[in-house]
Amino acid sequence: MPKILDFLKLVVRIAQVRPRFLLGYAIVLVAILAGLMAPLFSAYSPVTADSSHFLQAPSRAHWFGTDAVGMDIFTRTIYAPRIDLTIAVTGTLLSALVGSFIGAFVGYFSAGRGVRVHLSYAVMRAADVLQAFPVFVFAIALVASFGQSIETVVLAIAFVNAPIYLRLMRAQVMAIREMRYVEASLVAGLSDFKTILRHIIPNAMTPVLAQLSINVGWAILLTAGLSFVGAGVRAPTPEWGSMIAMGFQNMVTGQWWPSVFPGLALAVTVFGFSLVGLSIEVFADPIKRRALVRDLEIARRRAPPAAMSGPEGVLTAGEAP
Amino acid sequence: MSDDRGKPGYAGRRRFLKGVAAAGAATILPDTIGSRETFAQTPSNTLVIAAPATPQGLDIEFDVSLGSIDTLGALYEYMLAYEKIPDPQNPEVLREDTAVHPDKKYGLALRGRLATDWEISNDGRKATFKLREGVRSNWGNLFSAEDVKWTWDRKFNLKGQGIFQTSVLGLKHPDQVKIEGPMVVSFNLEKPNPILLKQQCNLANPIYDSKKIKEVGGTDDPWGVKFLQNESAGFGPYRLQQIIRGQMAVFQARDDYWDAKPYMKTVIMREVPTSAARLSLLQGGAVDIAQFLQPREYMTLRGNPNVTFDAVNASYIIWLELNAKIKPFDNVLVRQAMNYALPQEEIIRTIYYGLADPEKAPMPYIYPMANSSYYRYGYNLEQAKRLLAQAGYPNGFKTTLSYNAGDPTQEPIALLYQTALRQIGVDIELEKLPAGVFYENVTKRQKPIIFYLDSPWTPDPGYSMFLYFHSKSYVDYSNYYNPKVNQMIEQGLETLDDSLRKTIYDEVQKIIMEEAPWGFIAYPKYALARKTNLKGFTYYTSNNLRFQDFRRA
Numbered sequence: 047m048p049k050i051l052d053f054l055k056l057v058v059r060i061a062q063v064r065p066r067f068l069l070g071y072a073i074v075l076v077a078i079l080a081g082l083m084a085p086l087f088s089a090y091s092p093v094t095a096d097s098s099h100f101l102q103a104p105s106r107a108h109w110f111g112t113d114a115v116g117m118d119i120f121t122r123t124i125y126a127p128r129i130d131l132t133i134a135v136t137g138t139l140l141s142a143l144v145g146s147f148i149g150a151f152v153g154y155f156s157a158g159r160g161v162r163v164h165l166s167y168a169v170m171r172a173a174d175v176l177q178a179f180p181v182f183v184f185a186i187a188l189v190a191s192f193g194q195s196i197e198t199v200v201l202a203i204a205f206v207n208a209p210i211y212l213r214l215m216r217a218q219v220m221a222i223r224e225m226r227y228v229e230a231s232l233v234a235g236l237s238d239f240k241t242i243l244r245h246i247i248p249n250a251m252t253p254v255l256a257q258l259s260i261n262v263g264w265a266i267l268l269t270a271g272l273s274f275v276g277a278g279v280r281a282p283t284p285e286w287g288s289m290i291a292m293g294f295q296n297m298v299t300g301q302w303w304p305s306v307f308p309g310l311a312l313a314v315t316v317f318g319f320s321l322v323g324l325s326i327e328v329f330a331d332p333i334k335r336r337a338l339v340r341d342l343e344i345a346r347r348r349a350p351p352a353a354m355s356g357p358e359g360v361l362t363a364g365e366a367p
Numbered sequence: 368m369s370d371d372r373g374k375p376g377y378a379g380r381r382r383f384l385k386g387v388a389a390a391g392a393a394t395i396l397p398d399t400i401g402s403r404e405t406f407a408q409t410p411s412n413t414l415v416i417a418a419p420a421t422p423q424g425l426d427i428e429f430d431v432s433l434g435s436i437d438t439l440g441a442l443y444e445y446m447l448a449y450e451k452i453p454d455p456q457n458p459e460v461l462r463e464d465t466a467v468h469p470d471k472k473y474g475l476a477l478r479g480r481l482a483t484d485w486e487i488s489n490d491g492r493k494a495t496f497k498l499r500e501g502v503r504s505n506w507g508n509l510f511s512a513e514d515v516k517w518t519w520d521r522k523f524n525l526k527g528q529g530i531f532q533t534s535v536l537g538l539k540h541p542d543q544v545k546i547e548g549p550m551v552v553s554f555n556l557e558k559p560n561p562i563l564l565k566q567q568c569n570l571a572n573p574i575y576d577s578k579k580i581k582e583v584g585g586t587d588d589p590w591g592v593k594f595l596q597n598e599s600a601g602f603g604p605y606r607l608q609q610i611i612r613g614q615m616a617v618f619q620a621r622d623d624y625w626d627a628k629p630y631m632k633t634v635i636m637r638e639v640p641t642s643a644a645r646l647s648l649l650q651g652g653a654v655d656i657a658q659f660l661q662p663r664e665y666m667t668l669r670g671n672p673n674v675t676f677d678a679v680n681a682s683y684i685i686w687l688e689l690n691a692k693i694k695p696f697d698n699v700l701v702r703q704a705m706n707y708a709l710p711q712e713e714i715i716r717t718i719y720y721g722l723a724d725p726e727k728a729p730m731p732y733i734y735p736m737a738n739s740s741y742y743r744y745g746y747n748l749e750q751a752k753r754l755l756a757q758a759g760y761p762n763g764f765k766t767t768l769s770y771n772a773g774d775p776t777q778e779p780i781a782l783l784y785q786t787a788l789r790q791i792g793v794d795i796e797l798e799k800l801p802a803g804v805f806y807e808n809v810t811k812r813q814k815p816i817i818f819y820l821d822s823p824w825t826p827d828p829g830y831s832m833f834l835y836f837h838s839k840s841y842v843d844y845s846n847y848y849n850p851k852v853n854q855m856i857e858q859g860l861e862t863l864d865d866s867l868r869k870t871i872y873d874e875v876q877k878i879i880m881e882e883a884p885w886g887f888i889a890y891p892k893y894a895l896a897r898k899t900n901l902k903g904f905t906y907y908t909s910n911n912l913r914f915q916d917f918r919r920a
Contacts, residue, residue, distance in 0.1 A: 095779075095786040097713040101663075115717065115782045194798065276772040276799045282782050295775055298643035299667045 063341040064328070070321020077315045081127030090118035092125040092284040101301050111303035113293055119304055122284040123311050129285045130315070133196060134265035137203025138258060144204065145211025146254050150247050152212065153219030154238065170216070173209040181206045182271055189277040199278055203265045214257060218250035225249075256327040263319035270312050286312040411919045414631040414901075416912070417645040417654040421616045421638045425607070426595040427571050428527035433659070434616070434636065436570060440913035441618055441634070442505070443573030443601035446496060446515070447485070447564060450476040451905060460677045461916075462906040463568075465826035467735045467865050474865055475564055481510060481574055481602060482567070491559025491863045496567075498550040502625040504576035505599060505606040512552040514602075517577035519544040521590050531841070532571055535825075535833060535860070536560055558861045561868060562827045569825050570909035576600040604629045604915045613638055618914060630903075630918035642775070649674055649896055656912070657896040661775055662720040665894055673899055678722050681893035682731040682822035682908045685723075685776075687768070687886030688845040693815045695766075700758035702883040705816075706744040707751035708787045709886050718779050723889040729879040730831035731822065732890055733908075735865075736872050741880040744887065752791045763792020769817040773802030777818050780888065809844050816886070819844060824909040828872040829860040836879055847884035 061068035080087070096116030104111040110119035152169050155162035176184070188202040222228060223246065231241045270287025272278035279285045281292070286308040293304025328334040422438050424430030449463035464476040471477075473487060482496040502510035522529025523541045536556065538544070543555045554563060566572060579600040580591035588594060599607050604624045608617040618634040637654065639645045646664045649657035652673065665676045689696040689705055696702055711725040724732065727742035755763060768784070770777035781797050788795055795816070800808055808814055821842070823831040834840050837856050838848040852875055859871040895904055895912075900920040905913065 094789075095782045097710065097717040097783055100717045115779045115786075117782075190801075276801065281778055281797050281799065282785070292778065295643060295661055296663065298646055299661075299663050 059342055063345050066321050067325040070318050073314055073318025074322055077127045080124040084124045087124055088121040090121040092122045093282045104303055110307040113304040119307050123308050125284040126286045130266050130269055133199050133269045134262050137200045138261045138265045140204035141207035142211045142258055145208035146215040149212035149215030150219050150242050153216035154223050154242055173212050177209050186277050196279055207261055214253050219246055222246050222250055252330040256330050259319055259323035259326055263316040266316055412632040414634045414917055415654045416636045416656045417639040417648045418636050418658050421612050424596055425599055428525050428529050436911040439570055441603055441605040442599040443603045445480050446482040446567035447477045448480050448568050450478050454679050457677055457679055460679055460904050492556045493553055494563050495553040502602050503623050504602050506576055506579040508576050508578040510602055511549055512546040514574050514577045515552045516544055516546050518575050525590055536566055559863050561863050562830055565825050565827050573601055629915040631914055634914045655898050655901050660896050662722045666720055675899050676894055676896040677904055678892040678894040679906045680733050683891045685820045685888045688817050688819050690815050690846055692846040695764055698758045699882050700754045704751040704754035705886050706883050707747045708791055710746045710783055710787050713783055714780050715889055718776050722894055723891040726887040726889050729876055730828055734826045736828040736869050738873050738876050741877045748790055765794045766815045767798050768795045769798040769800050769814045771802055771805040772799045812844055812846050822910055826908045832856045832875055845884040852878055
């Protein structure tokens with residue numbers, strides 16, 4: 047219990063010196079809760095058309111108004127994270143998993159001689175080819191080839207993001223494989239495979255974790271973009287991109303609400319994930335973390351004595367793992 | 368001398384450049400500084416059109432896309448045309464008089480264009496056309512019977528869309544079109560055909576300048592396929608000045624045109640893909656016409672003194688192809704149930720804002736002999752449920768509805784329909800297809816339900832019925848097959864007596880309504896958003912513009 051209290055105090059102190067981190071986590075939390083608890087907030091169905099209430103302006107009955115076929119925009123906006131976040135998080139995790147795993151092996155075997163080196167080289171060139179295509183065009187091509195479904199969008203996101211993690215992990219592993227504890231593991235008789243799994247990957251994950259949150263934001267944008275051009279999820283599934291697409295034709299005729307509200311939700315959520323990514327980067331990077339600790343210390347000194355009893359040692363400027 | 372006039376870059380160059388500069392400025396200025404002064408800067412005899420697309424091709428044999436069909440009536444001349452009458456609902460607009468007129472020659476209100484006189488033999492198997500003398504093409508060549516003969520020979524040889532034109536007339540061999548004299552040509556049929564004269568007005572049957580095409584094509588390209596991709600060789604009132612696909616096409620009025628000279632000397636067709644942008648350009652005064660706006664966008668023009676729109680009853684039909692070869696739509700009862708669950712009135716009110724009428728006949732309601740009295744459906748979910756239960760689907764079924772991403776009206780219609788069907792247990796998944804893929808899917812006939820928007824250009828029940836419901840037609844996209852309907856359609860296409868034809872086609876419409884191969888949705892109106900001072904809009908059943916109709920008030 048005291049540990050939890052200490053942790054909460056630390057969170058409050060961090061929020062005081064880095065309020066944007068708190069904002070990021072709050073946005074992400076709200077988006078997740080909105081998706082999970084959407085039925086509690088709205089009595090309308092997110093997928094049922096109602097032609098007697100089409101294109102109604104925001105009102106008490108319809109907080110965000112209705113779209114061209116009478117669906118409630120507020121309801122659809124709060125249901126949308128179910129799809130957007132699920133696709134983005136699943137796609138990003140999948141890309142991180144696959145990309146990091148392959149990247150670890152490529153990094154480990156990228157020096158020396160033999161078939162494995164050539165294979166590593168081939169994998170990196172294949173990644174070059176993948177990354178040479180514009181991400182969005184590539185994703186559209188993938189969805190067009192494999193058919194329009196949520197699974198395909200997840201796969202497309204995983205596919206276009208995997209090379210990022212591959213490169214990230216490879217760079218990390220190339221540095222770590224020279225460490226003494228890796229040599230010790232090999233000398234102790236562990237195979238390359240086990241050494242990579244047990245000692246290298248866990249120690250190389252920090253930048254991957256920081257990248258994850260940023261990538262979730264990108265993935266949400268990509269999902270929305272695919273839906274906007276008609277290559278994403280199928281109508282009438284509530285999804286921010288497809289909602290913007292359905293509504294943007296009405297902007298010129300004065301009905302701004304079908305596009306603007308989902309657009310705002312999209313922008314704020316992506317912003318939230320970027321802030322979360324930024325916070326993870328600060329926590330994971332020793333130099334940035336040291337700056338944060340310094341700021342916390344300055345804040346502690348400036349604060350009145352009653353507020354100075356902060357936890358010690360929970361967050362230290364320590365060394366890289 | 369006259370040959371030079373047809374060449375791109377002929378002396379009209381200075382005038383052309385002026386026109387382009389004015390139109391370019393007119394297009395850019397309102398966007399940048401919001402000026403309305405460009406109204407005064409655009410020459411009054413220059414027509415600027417904001418179109419969804421520039422012509423993809425200029426050869427009707429291979430291209431019937433939107434931009435292309437708008438150019439045909441300007442670049443080419445036809446043998447005959449319908450007389451024009453004021454539209455009954457909008458007298459400022461003219462339209463073709465396509466009705467049956469027992470008091471007129473062959474029951475039709477036709478006027479001569481390249482043909483000055485026409486006679487049909489008593490047995491109805493031979494039509495002879497006397498041709499107009501002194502007509503020159505945009506390349507300066509004199510029109511003759513050779514051009515008509517060559518035009519129809521081209522259809523037989525290229526086997527593009529023209530082969531449908533030959534088959535619907537019952538022409539089986541090029542020799543059935545004969546040159547009877549330098550300025551006389553005849554069509555010789557095995558059986559009488561009631562649409563022989565009507566087909567001479569069809570937008571798909573322009574007459575080519577055969578001399579020019581033979582001259583440029585030589586032996587490599589005898590039918591001018593390559594030449595006509597980027598050029599025109601016709602007897603119409605305009606010549607193509609320039610085409611930059613994806614950007615603009617410019618047309619110049621011909622000084623040597625045989626008939627009344629067009630008011631609009633230069634016509635600039637600008638490609639503006641989004642309807643919202645076309646609307647903005649019109650509202651800003653940068654263009655004279657904004658084509659194909661969304662129904663709601665037309666409503667925003669009300670109250671603006673500088674712009675207006677005309678909406679007229681048209682030959683358009685939008686429907687759902689209920690694929691008769693895919694379960695459960697092979698069952699008539701299911702197809703009927705799908706029609707009872709179609710919220711026609713809601714669609715017209717919500718999606719079309721009244722710019723459409725409910726579809727109650729299997730052909731355009733503006734055409735002679737269309738009969739709406741056999742429409743038996745209407746939004747009735749209880750009846751739909753009963754029919755589904757009778758068909759063996761008491762709990763409904765699951766299927767897919769495919770629609771065109773390029774048509775913004777189709778998705779909302781699909782959503783309304785999906786909501787209605789959900790109430791009778793039918794779960795439809797919506798499949799949004801990019802425009803190119805969409806048409807490929809329509810022609811493949813492998814989707815259970817797919818939207819289709821079309822119009823049969825010839826105002827005739829036989830033509831329409833053959834096109835969509837004869838199992839040998841390539842446009843029978845619902846895979847509908849009824850041998851009795853086939854036989855009656857053919858019989859109607861061999862009968863000259865209009866009262867007998869009406870009896871036949873009444874029966875055909877009754878059967879089709881009963882068997883419901885389509886989900887009958889709506890007849891969208893043809894609407895044209897224009898500057899208020901632009902007059903002369905004429906509606907054609909081919910749903911295209913003809914630049915020569917327009918003038919300034």
